[in-house]
Amino acid sequence: MIRQYDQCFVLETAHSSYILRILPTKQLEHLYYGKKLTITSCQDIVPLIEQHAFAPGNTNIYDEEHPEYSLEDMRLEVGTIGKGDIRVPFVEIIHDDGSSTNDFLYHDAKINTTRTPINTLPYATNNQEELEITLVDEAYDVTLKLYYNVYDKYDMITRRAVLINNNKNAIRLNRLMSTQLDFSTHDFVLTTFNGSWTDEMNRHDYVVESGLHINASFTGSSSSRANPFVMLSNKHTSEDAGEVYGLNLIYSGNHYEAVEVSSYGKMRFVSGINPQNFSFLLAQGEQFESPEAVMCYSDRGFNDMSQHMHKFINDCIVRGSWQHQERPILLNSWEANYFKINEQKLIKQAKAAKKVGIELFVMDDGWFGKRDNDQSSLGDWQYDPKKLPHGLKHLVDKINAIGLDFGIWVEPEMVNVDSNLYRSHPNWTIAIPGHGQSEGRHQRILDLCNPEVVDYLTKVMSKLFESADIKYVKWDMNRTFSDIYSPYLPSDKQQEVFHRYIIGLYKLLDNLTKAFPDILFEGCASGGNRFDLGMLCFMPQIWASDNTDALCRARIQKNYSYGYPLSVISNHVSSTLNHQTLRTTPLNTRYNVACFGILGYEINLADLSNEALEEITKQIAAYKVHRKTFQFGTFYRVNQVLHNWCVVSDDQKDAMGMLLQELVLPHHQYHQFIARGLKEDSHYHFFNEAKQYNVKLFGDLINTASPVHIKQDSLAHQVVAKFVKMPGEVEDIHTTGSVLMQGVGLKQAFSANGYNENVRYFQDFASRLYFIEEESEMK
CATH class of the missing domain: 2.60.40 (Immunoglobulin-like)
Incomplete structure (x- = not known):
């Protein structure tokens, strides 16, 4: 619910209140965000207002008519440069005269019954009310619109901004955040989730005391280095008690979350597009839209906040025919074969998959062009006749005849120099003409700033997806950005590349997901390098990590669960020794971790023992019985020493x-x-x-019970192990x-x-x- 009381605005969810007001100076003052308050009139809000008689020493007063106000010591909804607020700003503009000062003052507000859509970016759906506030910098004729959307039953509030240049002269936008929260104190712990390839989502807790702390990505994607989901909590908040704010961004590119403590003990949080190497040139009448930020408050601990996030994502971020549909159990060919695939191998594995109860077979990398390694053929999305001599459709039909659906791996955003596509269109990549290029995984990034490239990829992917009965697509993206330059853009717009790429990506994904609404798309970017709400608006699940080691995955999956539901986290049971760590973990542990979310297997079933196949068959049968709860149930983290997890069905049965x-x-x-x-x-x-356990697991302790001595790994030991099981x-x-x-x-x-x-x-x-x-x- 959104209500206006004179100069104050009150936004309410089921358990939280967000309150702001118009200052006498016409800036917006942030008054409160926290546990739900009973507000029935302006008088009820008065105690929340800071009392200012004189501005602090060594600060700048806003104007002579208001000597009590220094913006440096005010809690604001929008921080700017040049009028006394020296903290990390919400917006930064360079005007035609070279000035960077801005003064956005209240102009008007209205409450919309439906949300105002974003033209260039995905956003949350299913809201009921929206507060639209218009601020104007009259000196430069620039308008800033703030949009607040309230999701009552989810305890969620979203926020975003739109900057419009009405001036006849162009302006350069160097920063536009999506949300800003100013707190009266800094008694908080900032929690971020950082890592790298195969080591995603390490939790880090920082006691906020002073200075500026930044969590950001500069890889061109939301990145495994720093996930855009962060938390602010009290020092004693636990899984089941205490105050916590969950904060995220519906965006897949470079992001930025900053916490700054002022000289007066106040704390500011901002979140939005990373301003590093970001600059947008706006001519008269042009506008820029920031991504939508997501905010959740709970006074009942991390679990409660997470559960609200989970429901919100399932209902308002994920969309399409797979939104609430149970996901299939798949077998992926990658770790069993890597690039060494052919029709015979794939069919053999599919037959083994059917026997254990798997529902979907996925052919991973290596099926197209001359793809025998990662040095060629990206961009050439035609099957390799040496590996698939009868064609892709023939293979898919054979897999379908076995009784399995078919899925395929693609990496459309990338190209190898050794490819027909690159030889035909060398100017279609992110690269500085005439300069040496730094590559990752022997590949370059296609320039999605260029509409022609987006149109081409839409057509070539559509042709592929139409060529056979493809039910699942694993969409990969395996490198970070370098040599950031778009041959499509003029020189004065090269700092727009990162963001324009993301806009192009969303256009491509929108084209394809609308054209193929029944395909289950799974996002992947070297594992969790693009695990974010923006991708989830198009792809209802994401591959959590290229690391399939069960012990590592337990930590990774648990930490994803702070901000993301199990229904979007894709997990695989793989072989042992594990291919990333060389660790040996029991098969049941690999399954027990993977079943909390979307279960898959990435293992050569044709090479497994009958005992292992029997266990996998039982695993899959049990998962099918409880699949809805594992994917869409309410998830709880209980114990941080032992991994103690619990997931409960909606009816609690x-x-x-x-x-x-x-x-x-x-x-x-x-x-x-x-x-x-x-x-x-x-x-x-x-x-x-x-x-039952193999007696060999107990080593030579068997001799404490055996009437005769049994030598380890001897023939006698093998015979005993075959017939004697430990209960x-x-x-x-x-x-x-x-x-x-x-x-x-x-x-x-x-x-x-x-x-x-x-x-x-x-x-x-x-x-x-x-x-x-x-x-x-x-x-």
């Missing part, structure tokens, strides 16, 4: 939990599993799946939801003092998946 141990601590036998999100008074059945512990408990949420004391872990069916084999990288089902009455 079905839940699954995981406990994952990284390294064994000797003589630590006792563990708890703690559930969340259950009905306190309902009765539930808590249980795990019975397992795993069974948990089988009937109790109430309140008890399960207090914690279940599990059967003791092995700790050198004996083993039987009441002892939990729980070694390095071991995990357990627990099932919780509501019962009609206590048993």
Whole structure:
């Protein structure tokens, strides 16, 4: 709900309030964003207003008529340059006369019943009310429009800005943020999620004390280096209690989040397009639209904030026919074959996939041009007749006849110099003519600033997707930007390349997703190098990381969950030794981690033992039963020491939990599993799946029970291992939801003092998946 009380505006969600007012100087003052307040009149807002009699010493007063106001010491909705506010600005413009001073003052406001669309960028849908405030810098005839959209039931508020040049002279826009939050204190912890290829989403917590802290990307994409999702929280906020702000950006390019503490202890947060190497030239009548920023407040801890983010993304960011549809279980060919694919190998793997219950087979890189390595053929999207002698459609038909849907890998934004496309159009790449170029993965980036390139890619991808019954597309993007220059743009617009590229990308994606609404598109950019809300507006799931190691993935997936729902996080069970870490983890742990989200496999099923295939068959069958909850249930992070996760169905009748141990601590036998999100008074059945373990896992401890000595890895050892299995512990408990949420004391872990069916084999990288089902009455 949005209401105006004289000079004040109140934006309300189910549990939060956002309040601003017009200052006597006509700037916008930020008064409050936090727990929902009861506001019925202007009088109720008065206590939130800072009282100023005299401006602080050594500051500049705004004007002689208002000596009490120095903008340096005010909480503002828009920070500018040149009128006394020396903090990180919201907007920065260079005018025709060379000045960078701006003074945006209130002109008018209106409440819209439908949102004002963005012309060049994706945005959230399904809102009900929008506050539109118009500010004007009369000295330079420039207009700044602020748009606030309220999503009541999600506890979300979005914000963006549009700058319009009405002056006859051109202006140069060097910065336009999407949101600004000014706080009266700086008692916060800033949480960012940073990393690199195969090491995405490392959580970092910074106690905000002084100065300027920046989380930003300058790779041309939202990047694995610094995800655009950040959090501001109190020092004692936990998963289940305390205040937290979740903040994100619907944008896939260079982003910028900054926190600055002023000399007076106030804190400013801004988020938007990274101003580094950014500049837009606006002629008279032209405008610039900032991406939409997303804000969520909770006073009930990280889990509550995350759950609001998750529902908002599922309902208002993801769209199209796959929005709330359960995603298929796939087998991807990459780690089984890399570039060495052919029709015979692919069909053999597809047949093995069908036997274990997989639903979709995906042919990854290597199928087109002369693609035997990563040095050629990007841009030439025709099948390789040596690898697919009967053509792509023939292969797809054969896969369909086996009983599987078919998916394909593409990287449309890229080109190799060794390709027919580059030889035909060398001026279609991001490159400085006549200069040496720095490449990544032997490839260059196609210039999506150029509409001709966007049109070409729309046509060539459409032709590919129409050529066979393709149900899934993995859309990859495998390098960062260098030699940032568009041959399409004039020299005075070269600082527009980064943003214009993203606009071109969104145009391309919009063309294709509308033309092929039933294809399931999965985003990928060297794993999580473009995991953001902008891509999720077109692609309902994203490959979380090229690292498929279960231990690494547990951390990566957990940290994604702070800002993104399980329904958009794509995970694969891969082989062991793991191809990225050479670590060995149990097959059930690889599955237990991957099943929290969108399950897939990236493994050569044709090479696996019957025992492993039997286990995978059981995994897939169990996942299908609980798929809706795993993908769309309410997710809880419980314990930060052990990975204790819980996901609960919307009706709270079905839940699954995981406990994952990284390294064994000797003589630590006792563990708890703690559930969340259950009905306190309902009765539930808590249980795990019975397992049996290969006796070889216990090493020469077998000789403590064997009547004869058995040498390790001997023939006798092999024979014993074939026929003797060690029973795993069974948990089988009937109790109430309140008890399960207090914690279940599990059967003791092995700790050198004996083993039987009441002892939990729980070694390095071991995990357990627990099932919780509501019962009609206590048993």
